Amino acid sequence: MRTEDARPVRLKDYRPPDWLVETVELDVSLDPVATRVRAKLKLTPNPRAGAPAPVVLDGDELNLLALAIDGEPLTAERYTVTPDNLTIPQPPQRPFLLHIETVVDPSANTQLIGIYRSGNTYCTQCEAEGFRRITYFPDRPDVMAVYTTRIEADKTEAPVLLANGNLTASGDLADGRHFAVWHDPYPKPSYLFALVGGNLSSVDDRFVTLSGREVALRIYVEPGKEGRCAYAMDSLKRAMRWDEEVFGREYDLDLFMIVTVADFNMGAMENKGLNIFNDKYVLAGTETATDADFAHIEAIIAHEYFHNWTGNRITCRDWFQLCLKEGLTVFRDQEFSSDQRSRPVKRIADVRLLRAQQFTEDAGPLAHPVRPAVYNEINNFYTATVYEKGAEVVRMLNVLLGRQGFRRGMDLYFARHDGRAATVEDFIQCFADANERDLTQFMHWYSQAGTPEVTVTAAYDAKARALRLDVAQAVPPTPGQASKEPMVIPFVIGLIGRDGHDLPLVRDDGAEVERGVLVLTKPAERFTFSGIGQPPVLSLNRAFSAPVKVVANQSSADLRFLAARDSDPFNRWQAVQTLATSLLIDNVAALRGKRELRHDEGLIAALAAILADPALEPAFIGQALTMPGEADIARDIGHDVDPDAIFVARCELREAISERLHPALHDTYRRMSSREPYRPDAASAGRRALKNVCLDLLAATAESSAIALALHQYETADNMTDRMAALATLSLHERPERAEAIEDFYRRFETDPLVVDKWFSLQAMIPEPGTLARVRSLTAHPAFSFTNPNRLRALIGAFAHANQSQFNRADGAGHAFVADTVLALDQKNPQVAARLLSAFKSWRMLEATRRAHAEAALKRVAAREGLSRDVNDIVSRSLGA
Numbered sequence: 046m047r048t049e050d051a052r053p054v055r056l057k058d059y060r061p062p063d064w065l066v067e068t069v070e071l072d073v074s075l076d077p078v079a080t081r082v083r084a085k086l087k088l089t090p091n092p093r094a095g096a097p098a099p100v101v102l103d104g105d106e107l108n109l110l111a112l113a114i115d116g117e118p119l120t121a122e123r124y125t126v127t128p129d130n131l132t133i134p135q136p137p138q139r140p141f142l143l144h145i146e147t148v149v150d151p152s153a154n155t156q157l158i159g160i161y162r163s164g165n166t167y168c169t170q171c172e173a174e175g176f177r178r179i180t181y182f183p184d185r186p187d188v189m190a191v192y193t194t195r196i197e198a199d200k201t202e203a204p205v206l207l208a209n210g211n212l213t214a215s216g217d218l219a220d221g222r223h224f225a226v227w228h229d230p231y232p233k234p235s236y237l238f239a240l241v242g243g244n245l246s247s248v249d250d251r252f253v254t255l256s257g258r259e260v261a262l263r264i265y266v267e268p269g270k271e272g273r274c275a276y277a278m279d280s281l282k283r284a285m286r287w288d289e290e291v292f293g294r295e296y297d298l299d300l301f302m303i304v305t306v307a308d309f310n311m312g313a314m315e316n317k318g319l320n321i322f323n324d325k326y327v328l329a330g331t332e333t334a335t336d337a338d339f340a341h342i343e344a345i346i347a348h349e350y351f352h353n354w355t356g357n358r359i360t361c362r363d364w365f366q367l368c369l370k371e372g373l374t375v376f377r378d379q380e381f382s383s384d385q386r387s388r389p390v391k392r393i394a395d396v397r398l399l400r401a402q403q404f405t406e407d408a409g410p411l412a413h414p415v416r417p418a419v420y421n422e423i424n425n426f427y428t429a430t431v432y433e434k435g436a437e438v439v440r441m442l443n444v445l446l447g448r449q450g451f452r453r454g455m456d457l458y459f460a461r462h463d464g465r466a467a468t469v470e471d472f473i474q475c476f477a478d479a480n481e482r483d484l485t486q487f488m489h490w491y492s493q494a495g496t497p498e499v500t501v502t503a504a505y506d507a508k509a510r511a512l513r514l515d516v517a518q519a520v521p522p523t524p525g526q527a528s529k530e531p532m533v534i535p536f537v538i539g540l541i542g543r544d545g546h547d548l549p550l551v552r553d554d555g556a557e558v559e560r561g562v563l564v565l566t567k568p569a570e571r572f573t574f575s576g577i578g579q580p581p582v583l584s585l586n587r588a589f590s591a592p593v594k595v596v597a598n599q600s601s602a603d604l605r606f607l608a609a610r611d612s613d614p615f616n617r618w619q620a621v622q623t624l625a626t627s628l629l630i631d632n633v634a635a636l637r638g639k640r641e642l643r644h645d646e647g648l649i650a651a652l653a654a655i656l657a658d659p660a661l662e663p664a665f666i667g668q669a670l671t672m673p674g675e676a677d678i679a680r681d682i683g684h685d686v687d688p689d690a691i692f693v694a695r696c697e698l699r700e701a702i703s704e705r706l707h708p709a710l711h712d713t714y715r716r717m718s719s720r721e722p723y724r725p726d727a728a729s730a731g732r733r734a735l736k737n738v739c740l741d742l743l744a745a746t747a748e749s750s751a752i753a754l755a756l757h758q759y760e761t762a763d764n765m766t767d768r769m770a771a772l773a774t775l776s777l778h779e780r781p782e783r784a785e786a787i788e789d790f791y792r793r794f795e796t797d798p799l800v801v802d803k804w805f806s807l808q809a810m811i812p813e814p815g816t817l818a819r820v821r822s823l824t825a826h827p828a829f830s831f832t833n834p835n836r837l838r839a840l841i842g843a844f845a846h847a848n849q850s851q852f853n854r855a856d857g858a859g860h861a862f863v864a865d866t867v868l869a870l871d872q873k874n875p876q877v878a879a880r881l882l883s884a885f886k887s888w889r890m891l892e893a894t895r896r897a898h899a900e901a902a903l904k905r906v907a908a909r910e911g912l913s914r915d916v917n918d919i920v921s922r923s924l925g926a
């Protein structure tokens with residue numbers, strides 16, 4: 046295990062590699078405990094590097110068996126070797142072949158990085174620095190090589206042998222073994238290497254590219270699960286077509302494979318031609334997967350496929366450039382889902398996620414820029430900031446340059462950097478060059494952490510028929526960055542007249558504002574609009590054009606007007622959320638001050654109007670009726686947070702909505718119910734979403750007829766979405782029906798681990814004091830496993846990340862339990878342990894008692910000897926050390 050003593054890596058220290066690798070020939074002989082790897086590397090001095098240099102290769106827990114140069118074994122004095130490094134101080138200063146033989150134990154690999162076993166399947170995970178656990182190698186993304194992989198294995202244990210590229214040979218060997226040879230003609234960094242061996246079945250299909258090439262598509266699963274791949278396969282074909290139509294990108298090999306495994310640290314991995322997926326993001330059936338599962342599968346299949354161009358054909362020069370592939374590819378998968386489903390609903394869902402995860406990260410001790418300048422452990426930088434804010438930064442280019450200008454920049458990027466390892470500067474330069482724009486100031490989005498705050502003050506002058514907007518921006522301090530430069534903020538606005546129509550946006554110099562985009566560049570600036578005959582209502586940051594916090598102090602009447610009339614659906618939703626948030630914040634203060642709670646008739650009226658608006662999509666209405674989450678309210682309060690008070694205030698609001706809108710909710714529930722057979726498409730999913738939001742609100746008062754309705758829905762559902770939603774509603778009410786339904790659910794689905802995960806999560810999220818004991822006892826349940834990341838995240842991850850009141854219990858027992866789990870897990874799987882520990886990312890904003898418990902738990906973790914580099918990095922940054 047890589048332990049804490051490592052030195053930080055800095056962006057400014059980047060140097061090109063001294064040695065390049067032209068070709069890699071791997072010969073891997075699979076064995077459960079002693080897998081032998083022979084590597085033949087064609088090394089060449091890098092013409093871009095300086096003086097003659099030693100060959101220094103990375104390793105991680107490797108055992109060297111043999112070493113030779115051009116076929117000559119190396120004598121011991123010509124190299125030094127440790128498990129994590131191989132150095133040849135005086136190599137020939139010319140191209141040569143380096144032969145390396147190592148042996149690894151896949152069964153003992155509990156980190157799930159390098160070669161490991163998931164069940165009986167052999168598989169690999171190399172991003173970011175896992176290839177060095179297979180052989181000694183310059184394991185950095187700017188070393189791109191052409192790989193040929195020969196795999197051999199016992200034929201009954203592993204009848205299927207896969208690696209990147211195309212199959213070039215295969216056959217039987219002595220002793221019941223067999224082999225396969227794969228060749229990938231595209232040079233790639235080591236992190237995109239993959240191999241798989243196992244007893245797998247495949248579901249096969251084909252895709253014909255726009256230029257008429259036929260591509261074979263294969264999804265490999267455990268035998269018996271073939272019937273659950275149809276949606277993933279369909280999503281893949283839609284993603285391939287979409288990338289051709291929207292970005293002009295075709296697939297480039299004759300074969301595209303996806304392998305599913307049950308033990309996987311992340312969601313999925315984009316290895317060239319051989320994506321490896323957590324089975325949770327492939328397998329889906331009506332009875333076992335929810336609408337949300339189907340949407341995730343579609344998005345993740347697309348995301349990994351899109352990496353073929355944004356990540357694989359053009360890769361990252363170094364890991365500081367991670368957002369170059371991840372932020373851009375998230376943007377691409379968001380756009381794909383928007384085109385396949387409903388754009389406004391997708392935008393609302395994405396902004397909810399961005400605020401819940403990225404804004405929270407940005408406001409705490411783990412805040413970092415989209416492109417960090419330093420890291421201790423790169424695994425810890427696959428964050429909401431790199432991914433979600435990284436995608437927002439690309440989206441802002443789209444807003445600034447317009448659709449065509451954006452496409453010109455992308456086309457130039459593909460043309461200029463194909464086959465190479467690039468930087469964020471390279472990427473941005475393409476947009477600047479293709480549009481003749483100076484994007485120097487825009488680069489601050491990559492280097493400055495923190496969520497900018499934009500303050501808008503409006504003054505209307507009836508005599509001059511003019512509206513003056515004073516707009517100020519500020520970026521708060523974050524760890525290591527006390528003061529900040531102003532950002533370029535594409536701030537899309539609308540001025541709405543009393544009749545609900547947008548007024549023309551004409552500046553006082555006569556220039557019309559294109560697409561409503563005000564480009565903010567200064568700490569404070571003034572915009573004056575002329576020809577405004579009436580005081581307009583302001584619609585700000587439309588479609589969430591920039592990832593900022595807007596402070597505008599709009600009146601309740603204006604917010605209700607926006608909720609009802611804005612032509613921008615995102616801001617209709619936002620107006621409701623703003624009304625609800627200010628009510629909730631007031632009421633949390635009232636509860637803590639033992640004062641009376643406020644009611645907001647305006648909010649209720651806005652919700653009633655949205656419920657009754659026949660022009661709105663059901664999924665949108667469902668989003669509008671979903672109140673801000675407990676963590677969102679906590680973040681908006683920002684300090685001295687009492688999660689119990691937040692929970693109560695939110696319950697009170699849901700009860701008020703339930704009481705006041707009862708008939709409409711009931712009527713909507715009935716109208717959205719369907720007797721049609723289940724289909725996972727967006728329109729029917731939207732109707733189910735609205736129906737289930739109504740059900741949950743109806744039950745918020747714990748009224749018996751609503752509980753009975755939920756129980757009835759649970760029992761009669763013909764799909765997992767409705768069954769799970771009903772169970773989630775029941776789970777919030779401590780009544781005998783709940784225990785019976787929870788029991789029943791397990792009995793129905795006990796043979797399906799992915800469904801049992803839903804059962805673990807649901808119980809871990811119950812906002813009651815009994816939950817911690819329940820979670821503890823579930824860790825002893827036969828279906829639980831400490832070593833399977835999906836089980837662990839389903840139970841303990843859900844408790845830590847998605848149960849605000851119980852993780853942050855006032856007695857500190859929630860914090861202590863999660864800290865204990867992190868310490869135990871760190872010995873086995875540091876990457877997953879570090880992710881779990883990041884649940885403490887908001888600990889500093891808690892009220893004093895809880896804050897003290899969180900600090901004690903973190904300090905206890907920090908004090909442990911021999912922590913992994915992953916956990917040590919998170920705990921020391923969390924404590925601000």
Ligand code: BES
Pocket residue numbers: 172173311312313314315344345348349352371375424427432
């Ligand atoms: N390249 C990543 C997978 C990865 C992440 C490997 C961290 C190693 C370390 C992949 O493309 C990815 O981003 N996967 C996401 C899902 C995606 C839809 C955002 C994941 O695994 O969560």
Ligand code: ZN
Pocket residue numbers: 348352370371374
């Ligand atoms: Zn990715």
